[in-house]
Amino acid sequence: MSLTNSLSRLALLSAGLVLVSAVFAQDTATKKSAATTAAAPAAATKQLVEPPLAWHNVTSWGVEGRAWPEMERKRWFDRLPAVADGKVTAAVWGLSRDSAGMMVRFKTDATMIWADSTVLKEKLNGTNMTPIGASGLDLYARDEAGKWRWVGVSRPDKKTMRQEIIGGLAPGFREYAVYLPLYNGVEKLSLGVPPNAKFETLAPRTVKPIVFYGTSITHGASASRPGMVHTAILGRRFDRPVVNLGFSGNGRMDAAVGELLVKIDAAVYVIDCLPNMDAAAVRAKCVPLVQQLRAARADTPIVLVEDRRNTNAWILPKRNQHHTENHAALRECFEQLKAAGVKGLFYVSGDDLLGHDAEGATDGSHPNDLGFVRQADVMEPVIRTALKGR
Numbered sequence: 001m002s003l004t005n006s007l008s009r010l011a012l013l014s015a016g017l018v019l020v021s022a023v024f025a026q027d028t029a030t031k032k033s034a035a036t037t038a039a040a041p042a043a044a045t046k047q048l049v050e051p052p053l054a055w056h057n058v059t060s061w062g063v064e065g066r067a068w069p070e071m072e073r074k075r076w077f078d079r080l081p082a083v084a085d086g087k088v089t090a091a092v093w094g095l096s097r098d099s100a101g102m103m104v105r106f107k108t109d110a111t112m113i114w115a116d117s118t119v120l121k122e123k124l125n126g127t128n129m130t131p132i133g134a135s136g137l138d139l140y141a142r143d144e145a146g147k148w149r150w151v152g153v154s155r156p157d158k159k160t161m162r163q164e165i166i167g168g169l170a171p172g173f174r175e176y177a178v179y180l181p182l183y184n185g186v187e188k189l190s191l192g193v194p195p196n197a198k199f200e201t202l203a204p205r206t207v208k209p210i211v212f213y214g215t216s217i218t219h220g221a222s223a224s225r226p227g228m229v230h231t232a233i234l235g236r237r238f239d240r241p242v243v244n245l246g247f248s249g250n251g252r253m254d255a256a257v258g259e260l261l262v263k264i265d266a267a268v269y270v271i272d273c274l275p276n277m278d279a280a281a282v283r284a285k286c287v288p289l290v291q292q293l294r295a296a297r298a299d300t301p302i303v304l305v306e307d308r309r310n311t312n313a314w315i316l317p318k319r320n321q322h323h324t325e326n327h328a329a330l331r332e333c334f335e336q337l338k339a340a341g342v343k344g345l346f347y348v349s350g351d352d353l354l355g356h357d358a359e360g361a362t363d364g365s366h367p368n369d370l371g372f373v374r375q376a377d378v379m380e381p382v383i384r385t386a387l388k389g390r
């Protein structure tokens with residue numbers, strides 16, 4: 001074969017390859033275009049158009065879990081009053097800007113409920129937490145038997161959110177409750193319902209609250225949504241207001257927090273600080289805190305809670321020993337206080353708080369929803385006994 005013929009064949013082969021490539025590219029582009037066109041209507045249907053709504057600012061009637069309502073605040077939704085700034089540690093003050101434990105109640109016959117809210121922090125997720133748990137709103141309603149049951153959540157994607165929490169609700173005029181974010185603060189919050197819907201505000205109940213003072217676990221880590229923390233679960237079970245004073249990494253039986261606790265006319269104080277303490281700190285601070293509370297509130301029950309054992313402590317001897325020593329220290333303080341004549345003390349053992357199958361925590365330390373339910377189950381009978389006659 002001549003060189004000329006070889007070159008001609010090579011040229012034809014190259015041209016064929018170019019043609020095939022062009023056809024393949026055109027086919028691929030056509031498929032992508034078709035896929036995009038097909039996906040466009042589906043994506044568009046997810047963009048919910050806001051209907052006509054009547055908006056209700058929750059600050060106009062108030063939220064439960066916001067203690068010291070008569071005291072000035074730097075931000076309306078802060079957990080601690082302004083006077084606490086500079087008295088509690090800087091860490092506690094910063095964490096107190098989160099709205100953990102706050103809940104707003106109302107009645108409506110609306111078939112849809114919207115929320116218009118702005119949170120304090122740009123970061124919407126938290127440690128081991130989704131944006132729903134850290135920065136979302138959690139909606140419950142009473143059923144026909146009067147039991148609180150879950151309804152829906154907001155889905156945070158930015159600081160300011162105006163979105164439907166739930167639609168297509170069954171007809172009926174019923175009571176609702178919205179739990180506020182656990183690991184973010186709230187700057188503003190309004191609830192929206194159709195203009196022709198009935199809407200009745202429910203002021204915070206005046207019955208004495210259950211007051212929890214604790215750590216990141218009390219604060220809410222790592223609940224999937226705000227209503228799944230044990231404090232909220234117990235609030236629904238007892239049908240009573242709850243004040244959540246959990247401060248992530250900083251629940252340490254501080255006297256400065258004690259000064260604020262005594263200003264709350266509580267049904268019961270639940271002191272659950274051991275996860276942030278060691279045995280020496282427990283021995284140094286537990287008795288003074290209880291004495292501080294008892295000096296101001298002679299009859300208010302006080303529940304002391306041992307720390308949960310990390311769910312992987314079974315295979316970590318050093319960690320397991322830490323829990324054992326902490327428990328022993330708290331038990332010593334409890335017995336010392338009783339021997340000194342302090343009445344109205346109750347005790348919760350920590351060994352059963354998260355169960356015994358190692359499935360009750362997200363990271364070994366912070367409960368998942370299963371762990372929070374188990375923790376509520378263990379605490380409930382002790383708190384119920386403490387609440388008798390309250």
